[in-house]
Every structure is written in structure tokens, then in C-alpha cells.
Amino acid sequence: MTPTLVRRHRPSSSSPELRARDWAEIQERMLVPLYEAVYERLEVGAGTRLLSLGCGSGLALLMAAARGATVSGVDPDVRRLRLAHERLLPEGGSAPRLGQGAPESVTEQGAPPFNLVTAFDSLYCAGGSAHGMATALARAASCAERGAPVVLAGWGPQERCAASGALRVAARLADPMCAPARWRPSGRDDLENLAHEAGLRPDGSGRVACPYGYADMGSALRGMLSTGAFDAAARATDEEQVVKELTEALHPYLRRDGTVWMPNVFRYLIARA
Secondary structure (H helix, E strand, O other): OOOOOEOOOOOOOOOHHHHHHHHHHHHHHHHHHHHHHHHHHOOOOOOOEEEEEOOOOOHHHHHHHHOOOEEEEEOOOHHHHHHHHHHHOOOOOOOOEEEOOOHHHHOOOOOOOEOEEEEOOOOOOHHHOHHHHHHHHHHHHHOEOOOOEEEEEEEOOHHHOOOHHHHHHHHHHHHHHOOOOOOOOOOOOHHHHHHHHOOOEEEEEEEEEOOEEEOOHHHHHHHHHOOOOOHHHHHHOOHHHHHHHHHHHHHHHEOOOOOEEEOOEEEEEEEEO
């Protein structure tokens, strides 16, 4: 898919509702190339029964449903889930199963098990802790067919992720709180280690270019802040300080026409239950 710039957005307040809307309207689409690459590789279609961990406001689910898949998802953010309900509301028939709790909350008695599990959002579950994420993955795998693919995703190498400089701001400012959800550089074997802890067997991987493109600095700030990666930093200092330092970190990627463009690479791992 050809990457496009997100249209201009006016500055936003820090309310959780507007942050969720910013995620849905600005930031979530940055990962579309990742979703497409995984769905194409795994031939997602009419026979797919998908469970998404950290489904956010439902864009990845919508893309899978457009391919004919039956989709379900869970996310800890009730505001994003409301947006997912709006986005996925069918004109007829039953709506997809979405829940705020554990993966079991979207399983239906007597229904066939899932045959694909995805975890595209690296901050999903238990504040982003590896142990919490492994537990969620193991529970999701128990709701899936034996041998079903479980897809994990995360950042690629630091040197190929322009957004890493901005995310280091979040890590540095949040340090006094020792926040588990703050960003840290990705290790080469992070996804494999997570899969092993969840009792899964790695079975292939790939890398996908997911550039972050914004029409102006205001949109870039709103998009980055909507990820949740800067929440702990804002609590440890204040939002004004976070915005100031984030603006400085984004400045090298501000182009002459006012757009902001950050090349990034994401990595995904396919594991098996």
C-alpha cells in the first residue's frame, strides 16, 4: 500500500476521549502496511476466525472483515473499543464480538475456536510488561485451534526507526516513575523470547516499512501522544514539558512543506500454539 500523509488536525486537549479519537483518526493507520503484510502472508479470508489482542479502535479488524474473516477483539481502553464498535457496526446481521477483558470474554459457547490470533499493539496488556503480555498470549492461544498462528509485532532495529528518538523522550521523562509501559529499544530476540514465555513455537518472521507521515507538526504531536507511550511521562512531569521535548525530537523530520515524515520498520513473528 502506498503510504499517505494524514490530513491536518487542529490541536487537541489531553482528554482521554480525544486521545482515543486521535488514535483512530491519525495514528492507527500508520500500521496499515503491517496489517496488510500479515494478512497477505497468512491468506486471511472467508475461513479465518480472528482474535485480536489490543484491537484498538478496530482498523485491523475492519481490514480482516473486508477480506471475509470473522473477527473478535479485546482492548483495555474502553474509549477505543467504543470507536471500534462504531467502525465495525454492520448494516445487517450480528456485530463482531469486542471486549475489555481477557480473551475468553469474546469466546462464544459452542462456537468453533479461533484459527488466527494477532497482537499488533506492543503496549497491549498489563502496562506493556513482557510477563503480562505472555500471559495474555497464552490465554488467547488456549482459545485457538492447536497449531493456529499467533502473530506478535514490535519495533524493528533502532537505526531503522526514526520514531525511536521521540520515544526516548517518553522513556527519559517517565524514568522517575519506573513506568513499565515506557518505551525501550527493541532487542533482536524480544518477540521470540515473548513467544517462548507464552508457550508458543516461533515459525517465521518478517519486516515491514511503516513510515509515520503527518501533514503538519500539530498532527504529528497528536498522533504520537495518542499512542499512550507518553502517558507516564506526562504524569511524571507535565504535559507541557512532554509536548515541548517531543516537538524538539520531531523537528529533524519536519520538511520544508511543513509535513513530518519518519521512516520506520516494524517486525512481526508468526508463532504456533
